[in-house]
Amino acid sequence: MAAPTTSTSNRVLRQEVLGSRRLSNYWWATVVSLGATGFLLAGISSYLKVNLLPFADPTKLLFIPQGIVMGLYGLAGLLVALYLWMMILLDVGGGYNEFNQETGYIRIFRWGFLGKNREIEVGCRIQDVQAIRVEIKEGLNPRRSIYLRVKGRRDIPLTRVGEPLPLSELENQGAQLARFLEVPIEGL
Incomplete structure (x- = not known):
């Protein structure tokens, strides 16, 4: 399946996240x-x-x-x-990650099941971001994920669930995001 689309301007980075609408x-x-x-x-x-x-x-x-x-x-x-x-x-799990330097705000949005949690939205200020964490776990149940490390909160997952990302794509996305937010990258 195609890589998630990323659109960027000088001050706004938006990453589309693939949900349940996968070929598999x-x-x-x-x-x-x-x-x-x-x-x-x-x-x-x-x-x-x-x-x-x-x-x-x-x-x-x-x-x-x-x-x-x-x-x-x-x-x-x-x-x-x-x-x-x-x-x-x-399209459960689909959505986007938006990093807006103009407003100084990060918005992570995902679609959920029907009901009160149909729209799942997490937000924080860019200045509260401590780092971008990359997790790579190989084996029977591989996991390759990017997390947003925020002060006073649990790490926020930014990548899709299910099919693990290729290592090169994971590294590129993590490095691009760390450069954009001007924070260190952990786990590589």
Whole structure:
């Protein structure tokens, strides 16, 4: 997938953050939807004794227990698919990081789930930023993230969740941000 877009002027740096609208999420939502629909149609076919699938003949299955189990798997799969499509539709995790030297303010915005926390916004003053922290953890569950270290607060994550960024992109983004905010970079 393409790198997150960064727009900059002399005094404002804005980084777009990719949320749930990734190619891999579209792929898995489609695969789960198709598989779950097949299971559900197989369960219904075994009950009605009418073949609803063009590539198989589930009418020969006994409704109890195979047809019921396949129907339940299909329903469960469709619920998972609905969840995945809702995540994509709502673009959960998507948003932007805006560093504005004109106003002296940093705004980090992300989309969340429906409800009172649909819009998640964190802000702070640029003068409160102590450093940019880069975290690189390799292994079975790799993590490559950039954090904003702010006085009197926990570190604020700035990168997307899920797919780790390539090392070169992580280093470039961290260095660009540290130069723009005129703070040190930690962890490289």
